[in-house]
Amino acid sequence: MVEKIRTVKDVSCPFCGTLCDDLEIDVNIKTDLVVEVRNGCQIGTKKYFSSNPSDHRYMKPLIKVNGEHKEVSWDEALDKAADILVNAQRPLLYGFSSTECEAQSKGVELAEILNALLDNTASVCHGPSLLAIQDVGASLATLGEIKNRADTIIFWGSNPVHAHPRHLSRYSDFIRGYFRTDGRNDRNIIVVDPRNTHTAQIADKYIKVNPSEDYELIQAIRAILRGNELDVKEVSGVPIDDIKELVEELKSCNFGVVFFGMGLTQSLAHHRNVDTAIRLVAELNDYTKFLLIPMRGHYNVAGANQVFTWNTGYPYSIDFSRGFPRYNPGEFSSVELLLRDEVDAALIVASDPGSNFPAASVKNLFKHPLISIEPHKTPTSAFADVILPAAIAGIECEGTAYRMDGVPLRLRKVKDAPGETLSDKEILERLIEKVKEKMGE
Amino acid sequence: MSLDNLILLTGRTISQGVALEGGKASRENVRAAGICTFDADDFKKLDCLVGTPVKVITDYGEVVVYSTITEEGPHQGIIFIPMGPWANQLVNPSSQGCGTPTYKGMKAKVEVVKSGKVIGAIELIGRLKEA
């Protein structure tokens, strides 16, 4: 018997910042289960399949009673969540990167009403890139430009084979472009990394840099670019002749791009690694065309930065405690706040700090009431006092997401939200209503 | 059966990405992210079979993970643990004032454990709640 299938085409994948927009999803019409995913990478495909109900997908709201999660009504769960937030002296609203822009906007609204701290996952990821851009600007591009024009592509501290699996096929390596008609053969791929990653193994040139010493290497490149002869024989493990050769290669290309990732932002020097990389790209424009794009990890962390900035003026690590938004990464960053134990309640939306924050900060996170808006069981939601089960944006509800290059794409709804789940946006709207009620507005 | 003077890097792997979408409480996640990848020559010095649990120790904590040999080497002196709950027992929480912790570049040492179990993500993070 042939099952009836609904096929949805041109679906934007809600996993990584590459935001591939060519997925095709087959849904069984009777059971409303995802049965096939075409064109997605392993991870995107898995995400669609894991939206099907399972023992680790939340269907109903839960409240922790005597150490166990007990099913309750939406009303009861939202009431308890609102109580926690209203009674907290310094609540933190964190996450927002794996949901769509309208939900992110509701997050800002809620933070403002509560005079809370507001942060998104850029805080532990590309926050340093944003800090660097605020200091020295950035010569950015869209992925389409790169696909069509770039003949020299550098991956610095980034391993797309593992983290952005279709990036190379769709934009940066194998695909034929308008001016790159011979695809891979028309491109020169350079990888800079302490390890000979799988991306490095398919590159034309691999530069092994000592861990945590990228800054010095880029300074050497820039100084040589300025026409200086340096006093040293090697920098950061790279022989000076190799560096000079690289400089000539970069100067003489037609159109270059630097894609950079956590190798720069999560190593010592953080935003200063990105600062000097941005300056290098700008200075190469004295010789040729050179641009850069940060390899954003989540499919809509760029959107969270956009939405927060439209509303508050700032992209992340925001404090509303004095009645207006203030910005200071470090002082108002989630991990630092938790390490200092300065937060007495947390609302975690569309993210998993339990897994992704350093252990010492998670310890303090768990000391205080925790609300988790989350579709699946994770090391964050498993320990939450209130679990508000979410429909998955990009699968069970529509919305807008911003790709790593700042291009907004529409997320599709391919199936209905299962069980009693609601979209993040609707959950936050209802939470705002409850909070306003309790605050007497 | 131990190694000193190592540098620990953490980061994304595609298996870890698949596993986290497949269920963070699963054994698949343990196999994908509860591992430590060694350079082939470094691993010989540990004198144990691939898959033997090892204890990784940094200034910030310690954790037992399964050992494996890298496909992304050689990288003598460097060990790699995929991002996630196991890696985060070991990373430097300090951001030096910028807000983003230092997830890469910690000094580390490794010991083969005679008897050690690599515990699941929920149980591992759950220990932070009790403490």
Add this chain to the structure above:
Amino acid sequence: MADIKLKIKKKLDFPLEADSITPDNFAGKTVAEIKKLPLYYATKKVTIGDFFDVSGKSTEVANTKIIIDGDLSNVKRIGEKMTGGEIEINSAVGMHVGNHMSGGKIVVNGNADDWAGAMLQGGELEINGDAGHYVGSAYRGYWQGMKNGIIKVKGKVGVESMLWAKSSKPANKWPTLYCGSAESFLGIHNHGGTIVVEGDVDRCAGADQAWGNIVIKGKVSRLLPSYKKVGEVKEVQLPNGEVIKGKFIEYSGDHTIKKETNGRLYIAV
């Protein structure tokens, strides 16, 4: 000097923002009026009287001295924007102490948290302990930071101290930092600041320095490859008129910014 004494009387679970504690705000006010000045605790607006015992007398700004006791390690923004007078803090102090200060003197008898003396426009900040990150530096998004004044830190300063410092020869403004030792990126993006370190510094001192003078009497963990040796000197003449005696190797940099530069870094022999 007329003294006003403050003693903190509550334990802090959250940071207390005390930007109202300045000689400018206290000058000419009675103790009762001072007690009513606002502070910010978590998300609540409170008063000085809620958190501090207050006694003493004030006079005009220049002769008002505020002495603060108790545990102030989580009290932020003391001395913000002050133009004169003195503050003496007998404890470790929270972030942003003396930020935007343009005159007067603050003495911290303890460690200071991050952003001490940020955006300093003048006056003197003395820390008899260690200081955190971003000492005398610019705030986020500002491309000019400390423009004048003197910061003295007995112990260590954290990363990126004196970020975007800017001096002015015509206006005779020489922002200067004296410290015991320094973490990485000391003087990054320096545009004329002067830094003298009694001990050692970590990597990347003078990163992207356009011009300025950094004198290191101890060791450097790793000198930037974009710095070049000029020669040896027996003393260093600083633009503020001070002369530092001793044998130093003179380096020019940062050559990432310019092929030829007046920026200088001196490391003791």
